[in-house]
Amino acid sequence: MDKYLLIESRDPFDSQVVARQYELAVNLVKEGNQVTLFLVQNGVLSARRGGQSELLTRAAGAGVQVLADDFSLRERGITPNRLAQGVKAASLSVVIDQLAEGRKAIWH
Amino acid sequence: MKVLNIVEAAYRGTLEEQDDTIVWICHAMKGANADIDVLLRGNAVNYAVKAQDASGLSFGGARQTQPPQLAADLVKLKAKGVKIFLVEDALRERGIEAGELIEGVDLVARAELAKLFGKYEQVWHW
Amino acid sequence: MATTLTFALMDAPYENARSTTALRLIDLAVKRGFNVNVFAYEGAVYLPFAKQAQHANAVHGRTLEEENHPLPRAWIAALMKEAAAHDAKLDWVNCGLCVDERGAAEAIEGVRRGSPADFWNFAQNSRNTLVIGTK
Numbered sequence: 001m002d003k004y005l006l007i008e009s010r011d012p013f014d015s016q017v018v019a020r021q022y023e024l025a026v027n028l029v030k031e032g033n034q035v036t037l038f039l040v041q042n043g044v045l046s047a048r049r050g051g052q053s054e055l056l057t058r059a060a061g062a063g064v065q066v067l068a069d070d071f072s073l074r075e076r077g078i079t080p081n082r083l084a085q086g087v088k089a090a091s092l093s094v095v096i097d098q099l100a101e102g103r104k105a106i107w108h
Numbered sequence: 109m110k111v112l113n114i115v116e117a118a119y120r121g122t123l124e125e126q127d128d129t130i131v132w133i134c135h136a137m138k139g140a141n142a143d144i145d146v147l148l149r150g151n152a153v154n155y156a157v158k159a160q161d162a163s164g165l166s167f168g169g170a171r172q173t174q175p176p177q178l179a180a181d182l183v184k185l186k187a188k189g190v191k192i193f194l195v196e197d198a199l200r201e202r203g204i205e206a207g208e209l210i211e212g213v214d215l216v217a218r219a220e221l222a223k224l225f226g227k228y229e230q231v232w233h234w
Numbered sequence: 235m236a237t238t239l240t241f242a243l244m245d246a247p248y249e250n251a252r253s254t255t256a257l258r259l260i261d262l263a264v265k266r267g268f269n270v271n272v273f274a275y276e277g278a279v280y281l282p283f284a285k286q287a288q289h290a291n292a293v294h295g296r297t298l299e300e301e302n303h304p305l306p307r308a309w310i311a312a313l314m315k316e317a318a319a320h321d322a323k324l325d326w327v328n329c330g331l332c333v334d335e336r337g338a339a340e341a342i343e344g345v346r347r348g349s350p351a352d353f354w355n356f357a358q359n360s361r362n363t364l365v366i367g368t369k
Contacts, residue, residue, distance in 0.1 A: 002226060009252065010369075017116070017150055020218065027222035041251040071258075092255075096262045099362040100237050104225065106114075106233045107366045109358055117369050121276075125335075129276055130367075136350035230357070232242070234367035 003034045005103040007095060008043040012052045018043075019052075021108050022059045029063040036103075038095055039068040039087075044078060053084030060086025067094060110143045112193075112228040118151035122176045123162060128155065130234040131181050138188045145191040146182075147216070147224070153198040156182060156209045179210050186212050193224065236322055238269040240360040242353060244368040246277030247306040253281060256366050257309050264317040264324055271360060272326045273353035276368065277336075279328040281306045284340040307342050314344050327352050 006025050012018040025037045037059060039047055046052045047068045060066045067090035068083070080089060099105055115130045122128050134146055148155055155178045162175040186192050196215040216224055225231050241260065245252045263270050274281060288303040290296060310326065317324040327348035333339055357363040 004225075007364075009255070023218075024221055027219065028225070031222045031226060033222075033226075040255055092258055093262050095259060095364075096239075096266065096268075099239055099263075099364060100268070102362055104229075104231050105362060105364050106231050107364055108233055111357070117367070120368070133275065133350045133353075137354045140351035140354045142354045230363060232363065232365040234244070234365055 001032050001034065003098070003101065003103040004028050005036050005038060005095065005098040005105040007038045007040060007105065007107045009041040010108060011042045011045040012055065013045060014042065018046075018108075019055055022055050022064075025064045026059055026062045034065075035063070036065040036067060036094070036098060038090070038098075039066070040072050040092070040095075041069075042072075042076075044068045044072040044076060047073070047084055047087045048078045048082050049084045053087070057084050057086040109229050110145075110227070111230045111232055112145050112147055112225065114147045114149060114231065114233040115152040115155070116148075116150040116233070118154055122178065123165065123172070126172075126174050126176050127181055128152075128176070128178055131155070131178065131185060133234075134190060135181070135185055135188070138185070138190055145193065145228070146185065147193040147195070147221075149195040149198055151198075151202075153194045153202065153204065155179065156192070156194055156213050157204060158208060158210055183210050183212075186210075195221070236267055236269050238271065238360045239263055240271040240273070240353075240356040240363040242273045242275055242363070242365040242367075243278035243281065244276045244366065246280045247283075247286070249277070250369075252366050252368070253278070253306065257306070257313065259364070260313055260324065261316070264313055264320060264322055267320040267322045269322050270317065270324045271356040272324065273348070273350075273356060274326065274328045274332075275353075276329070276332050279332045279336060279338045279341075282310045282326060282328070282341045282345045283307060283338050284342050311342050311344070325356075327356075329353075 028035045066087045070089045165172040192213045197218040286305040286307045290298040291301040314324045326345045330347040
């Protein structure tokens, strides 16, 4: 089993490829890996409940740990009560934790 | 350490740089004995199309004498022992047929990328 | 032995959020006493460009001092100091050919010129490497 950190800086409103990254996260879990999908910058826009957030809720339901950078959320006025189910706000320091852990880290 | 390098953005500054800068850095790293392979996804799968021709640009009287040769650069990279993977779904979505591609590329289904990543210690998405 | 992380950056300053997020990550890492290597590729060689200068902002109605416009070169210098204060090092390498074609040779103190071989060497000698590509 490998551990992965997928950092998603883009949003599915902007590009179709982003939904494919969410699918990749789910497929990595299906292969028996531990996966964190860390949303940052405009990547947090899909974490607001409604819109495309169902994609993230489904990923979380499939076993992906879905986190959203708390600064990026605050910068965009996405308050905690507006987060989609399955998405948790987190400090960017999680990225450093998981890099130091040696996870395969992929920025998109 | 075995690393998979992913290229997704295509034709980004390739005319000014006269190459794709990620394919280029892979050449340079291979020259430093890096154990690397390359995955082309999204629009970057078009880099494997043989018929690309960016020649003929000029600005005022200044002609570009070395246009990028992206497909040839991939062929040279392959010759150095670097595997070149293309996402099969991305080719199909773009209507690119097998006969249009350079020789020696490996096709991988999008659904199989998770398995592919498992073969590398690190995966760098440029 | 301290943990070492390597980052590859590609974006020029002021163009998108990736540069700022990268510096946020480096800040977090050096504050933990991690050694950090940065390979600045393409436009990222302008991040530590010594000639960045502040300006006033008439649209905001602010003087030069009031505006206190961010200069990535100042942030990077501060990160180098922060690293040293934690007995760590921020080793910043600008890709030499990228510097040449952009005319970006004047960088702040502590930045050195290098090549992709340096990046590969960094990666091999780090706990982990994060490539922040551009679009």
